[in-house]
Each structure stands twice: as C-alpha cells, then as structure tokens.
Amino acid sequence: MTAETSCDLSIAEVRLTPVLVADPPLLNTQGVHQPYTPRLIVEVVTADGITGLGETYGDTKYLELARPLADRLAGRPVTELNGLSALAGEVAVDPSRASGRVDVGGLRGVQTAEKLRLSVLSAFEVACLDALGQALGLPVHALLGGRVRDAVEYSGYLFYRWAGHPEGVAGEKDDWGAALDPAGVVAQARAFKERYGFRSFKLKGGVFPPDEETAAVRALAEAFPGHPLRLDPNGAWSVETSLRVARELADVLEYLEDPALGTPAMAEVAAGTEVPLATNMCVTTFAEIEEAFTRGAVQVLLCDHHYWGGLRATRELAAVCRAFGVGVSMHSNTHLGISLAAMTHVASTVPDLHHACDTHYPWQSEDVLTERLAFRDGTIAVPDAPGLGVTLDRDRMAALHERWLTGDGALRDRDDEAAMRIANPAWATPTVPRW
Ligand SMILES: O=C([O-])C(=O)C[C@H](O)[C@@H](O)C(=O)[O-]
Ligand SMILES: [Mg+2]
The missing domain is CATH 3.30.390.10 (Enolase-like, N-terminal domain)
Structure with a gap:
C-alpha cells in the first residue's frame, strides 16, 4: 500500500x-x-x-x-x-x-x-x-483465510410455541400458528421447508414429557425421510431418560443435543449410546474442553462466536475439535442479520463443519439492516462484498x-421464566433433571 x-x-x-x-x-x-x-x-x-x-x-x-x-x-x-x-x-x-x-x-x-x-x-x-x-x-472470510465453501447450510430450528403471546401482553403477531404436538411440529417444519428450503431440522425440547417429544421427532422422520434431525431438551433429562430417548430415536437422530446437564451426566449418556451427543451447554469455554473431550462426553461441539469471543476464536475452537475428532456445528440464540452474516463468514472458513448450522433468524421478523439475508435451499450464500457485506438501516x-x-424497562433483560409466569402464575423454572 x-x-x-x-x-x-x-x-x-x-x-x-x-x-x-x-x-x-x-x-x-x-x-x-x-x-x-x-x-x-x-x-x-x-x-x-x-x-x-x-x-x-x-x-x-x-x-x-x-x-x-x-x-x-x-x-x-x-x-x-x-x-x-x-x-x-x-x-x-x-x-x-x-x-x-x-x-x-x-x-x-x-x-x-x-x-x-x-x-x-x-x-x-x-x-x-x-x-x-x-x-x-x-x-x-478472506481476513480469516478464505472460504472453503460458497454457501453455508442452516437447519430449520423448530420450537413448540403458542400462536401468540399471552392475552394482554403487547407483542407482534405472526402467521406461524401454534405448535404444541407432533402434528403442529410437522406443520411448522413444512412451512420452514417451503419458505427457506431447510433440509435438516432441530426441535427445541425439554418442554413436554419426553415421550411426547420423541413422538414429534418420529413424526418428523416419517414426514421428511432422510432429513437429518436433532432434539435439544437443554439438559432437562436424567441420564436414564436420555438413554431411553436415544434408544428410541437412534435410527433417525443425527445427534442428540444436551440431553442431560453437565459433563459427568453427558459422559454417562455417551457411554451408553451410539447416538452422537452435541452441546452448547457443558462446553462453552476452552477451560471446559479437556474434561468433556477426554471423557468422551461430546461428539459434536456447537460453536457460537458470541460465546467463544469472536470469529477467530471460533476457528481456534474448530482446530481443537479436529484434534480430538469432535465434530463441529453451530449454535444460535435470538440474533439479527449482523450476527447471521458473521456466522456465515466464519462457517464458510471451517473445513470440518459438516452439520447444518442452527439459526433463530427466521423467527426474527425485524432487523437493523437495509436488506435481510435470504435463505436459498436452506443455505446463505457467503457474501463477497467488503467486510461483512451488510448495511445498517x-x-x-x-x-x-x-x-x-x-416502556418500563421490564424487557431489557431476557427472562423466559418471568415471561411464562404471565400465562401461568405458578410457573417456576423446573429443577433438573425435570424428567
Ligand atoms: O441450542 C440451544 O440450546 C439454544 O438455542 C438455546 C436458546 O436459548 C433457545 O433454547 C431459546 O432461545 O429458547
Ligand atoms: Mg442447544
């Protein structure tokens, strides 16, 4: 220069x-x-x-x-x-x-x-x-060493949900409808596939008793044969329940995500099943890797640049996973297009990322960008414009x-437990294992 x-x-x-x-x-x-x-x-x-x-x-x-x-x-x-x-x-x-x-x-x-x-x-x-x-x-992606793929695949992130927020709670409306049973989950997956082309699906579990969630995954497997499926109860199950679900769904699960809470419980589950276990809970810092990987508690690590300290740390994490033979996928929490662009750039540079990444983005009807990122056939094309390739509106x-x-500032801190209490005043976040 x-x-x-x-x-x-x-x-x-x-x-x-x-x-x-x-x-x-x-x-x-x-x-x-x-x-x-x-x-x-x-x-x-x-x-x-x-x-x-x-x-x-x-x-x-x-x-x-x-x-x-x-x-x-x-x-x-x-x-x-x-x-x-x-x-x-x-x-x-x-x-x-x-x-x-x-x-x-x-x-x-x-x-x-x-x-x-x-x-x-x-x-x-x-x-x-x-x-x-x-x-x-x-x-x-060029600053990270260059992309190794032109598009990054994402999975349809299915949630049990109500049609709308509780009565009297101000909120935006959408046209997804309720999903509270296997038929509702399958209908949601169909809509995801039609609108975005997703080929793999993850169901957020830990909401209903495990048999109901197992039935929902079974219904997904019948409706979408050959599509990779994941179930994630966020650590809500005992080791025994986790092993039972793993047995029942072994033929259809790509991986089971955080069935039980913490590395010791995950290690016990992993020892008793062939179904790969994934996590975005028991390993979210470098300090937690050694115990989990050496005990074989985790077969797929869901990286998330927000957790690990950025895009370069995500690549470092992928290298550690490679050394231990642990697969890499990507976790997502509620986020906007800036983060989706960042996720897409870094995911495009990780050779060993062989699972579709999670994203909440389809659930976010609002963004701060002039143009929303668009899914085609379940993928986002890796931007080649300078920087992230997005423009702030x-x-x-x-x-x-x-x-x-x-407003009163009550929503400035996310609190899913408090939000549930509006619909069910007796609600308290369940102690785990819940089932
Ligand atoms: O994969 C996960 O565990 C998540 O995405 C955690 C999130 O917080 C999700 O469960 C949610 O937003 O309800
Ligand atoms: Mg998870």
Missing part, C-alpha cells in the same frame, strides 16, 4: 445501541420467549470514517461491560484483535452477574465473568473485522432503540 492510499485504521468512535427486537412465544424448558428481546448493536468507526458492525446480547449485564470496553478501544487500530481479550479482562464484572447459576436466557450452562466478557468482546471483534474488510476491499435501528428506551 502506498503512502497516498494508506488509511488511518485507528478507532475514533464506538457507538453502542441497545435495541428490543420482536420475538415470538417460543417455548423452552425454562419458560417462553418474551415478546421483545434485547440485543446490542456495536458500531466501530475508524478515523477515516469507516463503520464496522457487530452485534451481541443486549441484557444489562452485557451493556455494563460494553461501555468500559468501548472506551478502551478508542485510538487503537482495528487490526489489533489479539489484544482485545486482555482489554476485556480489565473490565470489572459485578460478581452478582456471574452468579454460578445456569444462564436464564441463553441456556448456555453456568454463568461466569469470563463468559460475559467474551460475549461482549465478540461484537467488537466482528465490528473491527467488518471495518478492516471494508478498508481493504476484502470480505471478512439507521431508521430501523432507531425505531428498535426507541422501543428499548420507552
């Missing part, structure tokens, strides 16, 4: 915009999704005026860390990604946030200060990569931010 064409990649400004995004009444073992869910949009602006985008969880416990980290970024070049985790380590985490309890919204195992920091850091890393890619005229972001600003 000549002196004339060189650009100033130092960070002049970081903008943080919390938003509330419409979310349907999707059921999980802890409760139900709120009508609106918090996300944080991160904009990293370089001295030359290039804006890079990132996105992560928007609950208060993440916002508390995002501002001090943003302040530390000022003046640093967007290329200094390896220093980000040391910077994040300087940010104090209120001990009450890292309570050692299972995370209420994310169902990502036990909460720790490190997990909170990594989730915030991930959005800054993605935003820096987006800015750098735009400055160099290169897509983010400031008016839309402002409208979703306005929603976050107004």
Whole structure:
C-alpha cells in the first residue's frame, strides 16, 4: 500500500445501541420467549470514517461491560484483535452477574465473568473485522483465510410455541400458528421447508414429557425421510431418560443435543449410546474442553462466536475439535442479520463443519439492516462484498432503540421464566433433571 492510499485504521468512535427486537412465544424448558428481546448493536468507526458492525446480547449485564470496553478501544487500530481479550479482562464484572447459576436466557450452562466478557468482546471483534474488510476491499472470510465453501447450510430450528403471546401482553403477531404436538411440529417444519428450503431440522425440547417429544421427532422422520434431525431438551433429562430417548430415536437422530446437564451426566449418556451427543451447554469455554473431550462426553461441539469471543476464536475452537475428532456445528440464540452474516463468514472458513448450522433468524421478523439475508435451499450464500457485506438501516435501528428506551424497562433483560409466569402464575423454572 502506498503512502497516498494508506488509511488511518485507528478507532475514533464506538457507538453502542441497545435495541428490543420482536420475538415470538417460543417455548423452552425454562419458560417462553418474551415478546421483545434485547440485543446490542456495536458500531466501530475508524478515523477515516469507516463503520464496522457487530452485534451481541443486549441484557444489562452485557451493556455494563460494553461501555468500559468501548472506551478502551478508542485510538487503537482495528487490526489489533489479539489484544482485545486482555482489554476485556480489565473490565470489572459485578460478581452478582456471574452468579454460578445456569444462564436464564441463553441456556448456555453456568454463568461466569469470563463468559460475559467474551460475549461482549465478540461484537467488537466482528465490528473491527467488518471495518478492516471494508478498508481493504476484502470480505471478512478472506481476513480469516478464505472460504472453503460458497454457501453455508442452516437447519430449520423448530420450537413448540403458542400462536401468540399471552392475552394482554403487547407483542407482534405472526402467521406461524401454534405448535404444541407432533402434528403442529410437522406443520411448522413444512412451512420452514417451503419458505427457506431447510433440509435438516432441530426441535427445541425439554418442554413436554419426553415421550411426547420423541413422538414429534418420529413424526418428523416419517414426514421428511432422510432429513437429518436433532432434539435439544437443554439438559432437562436424567441420564436414564436420555438413554431411553436415544434408544428410541437412534435410527433417525443425527445427534442428540444436551440431553442431560453437565459433563459427568453427558459422559454417562455417551457411554451408553451410539447416538452422537452435541452441546452448547457443558462446553462453552476452552477451560471446559479437556474434561468433556477426554471423557468422551461430546461428539459434536456447537460453536457460537458470541460465546467463544469472536470469529477467530471460533476457528481456534474448530482446530481443537479436529484434534480430538469432535465434530463441529453451530449454535444460535435470538440474533439479527449482523450476527447471521458473521456466522456465515466464519462457517464458510471451517473445513470440518459438516452439520447444518442452527439459526433463530427466521423467527426474527425485524432487523437493523437495509436488506435481510435470504435463505436459498436452506443455505446463505457467503457474501463477497467488503467486510461483512451488510448495511445498517439507521431508521430501523432507531425505531428498535426507541422501543428499548420507552416502556418500563421490564424487557431489557431476557427472562423466559418471568415471561411464562404471565400465562401461568405458578410457573417456576423446573429443577433438573425435570424428567
Ligand atoms: O441450542 C440451544 O440450546 C439454544 O438455542 C438455546 C436458546 O436459548 C433457545 O433454547 C431459546 O432461545 O429458547
Ligand atoms: Mg442447544
């Protein structure tokens, strides 16, 4: 690069915009999704005026860390990604946030200060990569070493759900209808296939007694022969129940996801079944890998750049998985198009990613982009435009931010248990194993 064409990649400004995004009444073992869910949009602006985008969880416990980290970024070049985790380590985490309890919204195992920091850091890393890619005229996947596939396959993420949020609760309406039994789940899968072309399906379980969920997966297998299927009760079952379900569904499951909670229980299940076990709960940090992998507790790791601290850490994780012969797939929580673009870029660079990735995106009717990412035949084409290849729609972001600003603030922290209590005042998140 000549002196004339060189650009100033130092960070002049970081903008943080919390938003509330419409979310349907999707059921999980802890409760139900709120009508609106918090996300944080991160904009990293370089001295030359290039804006890079990132996105992560928007609950208060993440916002508390995002501002001090943003302040530390000022003046640093967007290329200094390896220093980000040391910077994040300087940010104090209120001990009450890292309570050692299972995370209420994310169902990502036990909460720790490190997990909170990594989730915030991930959005800054993605935003820096987006800015750098735009400055160099290169897509983010090129900055990660280049894509090894032209399109990334996603799976249809099926949820038991109500047709609408409880009466009296303000929320957006959609046309998906209820899915509360095998017929409803199959109808939802058909709609997913028609609208997006998905070939594999994951059912979020832990909602109804295991026999009902087994029947739903059986119904899916009959309706969609040969389509890879997964079931994920988020650790709601005992080892015994997990083994029974694995036996009953062994001929149709691609993998069983987090049937039981924690590495020791997962190891016991794995020892008793040929069905591969996947996780986004018992292994969500590098420190948790050794025990789980050496005990054979996990056969497929569901990576998630929000959990692991960004796109480069996701690639490091994939390399560790390769060393242990553990497969790689991708986890998703409620997210917008910025994160879907980031997921697609990194997934396109991982040679060993042989399972369709999860995504909640079809459930999100709102976005902050000028153009939604489109699924074709269940895949997203890997963007080749500079950076992430997405454009922020400031008016839309402002409208979703306005929603976050107004109201009583009750929805600024995702709480599926509290949302369920509106429909069922006696509800409390069940202790596990529930069944
Ligand atoms: O695969 C998973 O465990 C998840 O996606 C966790 C999510 O929190 C999901 O269960 C949800 O949003 O209800
Ligand atoms: Mg899961």
